[in-house]
Amino acid sequence: MNKFCFVIHPLSLEDVARYEPGAKGKGDAIVRKIMEWMPPWNVAHVTGVRAPDGREIEGWFVSAPLLPEQMMEFPREEVYGRILKAIQIGVDLGAQVAGLGAFTAVVGDGGVTINERSPIPVTTGNSLTIAAGVQSFFRGAREMEIDPASAAAVVVGATGSIGSACVHLIAPRVKHVVMVARNETRLRKFHGEHAPLLPCETSFTTNISDAVRRAQLVLTATSSTQDIIEPEDLQTGAVVCELSLPHDVSRRVALERPDVLVTEGGNMVVPGTPRFERVRERGNDFDLNLPPRTALACMSETMVLALEGRFEPYTLGRGIDLAKVVEIEALAARDGFTLADMRAFDAAITPEKIAATRNAAAKRRREVVA
Numbered sequence: 001m002n003k004f005c006f007v008i009h010p011l012s013l014e015d016v017a018r019y020e021p022g023a024k025g026k027g028d029a030i031v032r033k034i035m036e037w038m039p040p041w042n043v044a045h046v047t048g049v050r051a052p053d054g055r056e057i058e059g060w061f062v063s064a065p066l067l068p069e070q071m072m073e074f075p076r077e078e079v080y081g082r083i084l085k086a087i088q089i090g091v092d093l094g095a096q097v098a099g100l101g102a103f104t105a106v107v108g109d110g111g112v113t114i115n116e117r118s119p120i121p122v123t124t125g126n127s128l129t130i131a132a133g134v135q136s137f138f139r140g141a142r143e144m145e146i147d148p149a150s151a152a153a154v155v156v157g158a159t160g161s162i163g164s165a166c167v168h169l170i171a172p173r174v175k176h177v178v179m180v181a182r183n184e185t186r187l188r189k190f191h192g193e194h195a196p197l198l199p200c201e202t203s204f205t206t207n208i209s210d211a212v213r214r215a216q217l218v219l220t221a222t223s224s225t226q227d228i229i230e231p232e233d234l235q236t237g238a239v240v241c242e243l244s245l246p247h248d249v250s251r252r253v254a255l256e257r258p259d260v261l262v263t264e265g266g267n268m269v270v271p272g273t274p275r276f277e278r279v280r281e282r283g284n285d286f287d288l289n290l291p292p293r294t295a296l297a298c299m300s301e302t303m304v305l306a307l308e309g310r311f312e313p314y315t316l317g318r319g320i321d322l323a324k325v326v327e328i329e330a331l332a333a334r335d336g337f338t339l340a341d342m343r344a345f346d347a348a349i350t351p352e353k354i355a356a357t358r359n360a361a362a363k364r365r366r367e368v369v370a
């Protein structure tokens with residue numbers, strides 16, 4: 001049976017308590033300090049991932065236990081060292097390919113150096129995240145009855161690994177794409193090189209509020225460690241497809257903007273009878289904070305590579321090969337992976353909730369006209 005490992009890390013202090021229940025109730029400063037010296041460990045044993053034709057794989061979620069801001073602030077070599085130690089745990093268990101979760105794929109050069117130093121091939125999983133994200137983005141538009149062809153879309157994190165590919169995949173179906181990032185020099189260069197290749201109107205800005213105010217459709221894929229999408233900026237009835245981990249969209253949006261559809265774009269249903277069993281507490285499931293049988297798209301890419309016996313550094317760095325996005329989407333579909341139902345702010349988005357969101361948008365539009 002082919003084997004994989006996937007490097008995870010806590011995205012917040014709440015996550016630390018889910019990974020390690022013993023951390024509950026301890027002060028934030030103590031938890032952060034403990035994490036500074038906490039070694040990588042084997043968190044969960046993944047079984048039951050089975051393609052429709054019976055091919056099955058086994059894997060492990062291994063943790064490089066640092067928070068996103070620690071990943072970005074600690075000396076680069078130290079962070080690489082932790083990620084490589086986590087991968088080594090998987091290698092010792094027989095893993096043949098490794099995936100990088102969340103900030104382990106963002107830090108430094110997006111997996112390139114980690115792959116060079118790893119004994120097994122490494123992928124960021126971003127190709128399938130892009131495919132799932134674009135599917136989710138247009139599903140959101142459909143649900144909110146927005147015609148993309150006459151809509152403006154904003155991609156926040158447009159110069160990034162995920163965002164830059166999303167710009168190219170969204171552009172053929174919308175009227176206008178606004179590209180957003182922080183570094184103006186890089187953004188201007190990116191826009192200059194890519195705009196001539198895109199079949200729609202384009203613009204760019206480093207001002208997120210300004211961009212979001214101009215768009216009915218928003219896709220966000222940034223490495224921000226703080227909220228950057230705020231309720232007061234969103235258009236009535238807007239759709240926000242959130243790929244960032246940790247999330248970019250303020251929780252205030254859930255409370256203050258019932259007319260806006262926010263959806264996590266990168267979740268997939270895993271085929272077979274997947275189980276993520278805690279290694280330290282056998283018999284207990286590891287809580288990914290997702291519905292049953294659901295994994296992140298980047299995890300799913302790693303699983304697909306294992307199912308397909310494609311032990312290669314499939315997705316690395318910031319320049320994504322769009323042909324690979326198309327290929328991994330097709331391989332994932334063949335292996336039985338499907339886009340998960342819509343979800344945001346830790347809750348499912350039911351058909352009733354979508355109808356209520358559409359109604360709230362219609363009401364708000366009437367109020368603005370009156």
Ligand SMILES: NC(=O)c1ccc[n+]([C@@H]2O[C@H](COP(=O)([O-])OP(=O)(O)OC[C@H]3O[C@@H](n4cnc5c(N)ncnc54)[C@H](OP(=O)(O)O)[C@@H]3O)[C@@H](O)[C@H]2O)c1
Pocket residue numbers: 101102103105106110124125126129156157158159160161162163180181182183184186208221222223224228243244245246265266267296297298299318
């Ligand atoms: N859902 C999933 O399955 C999944 C899978 C993989 C990754 N992810 C998440 O996706 C996100 C993006 O990953 P990536 O690999 O594409 O990262 P990346 O290549 O490092 O790109 C990050 C982008 O975000 C921009 N950015 C960072 N901070 C920003 C801010 N405060 N405001 C505006 N733009 C900002 C960066 O540009 P500047 O530096 O110029 O600002 C860059 O364009 C991460 O949160 C990652 O954890 C999710």
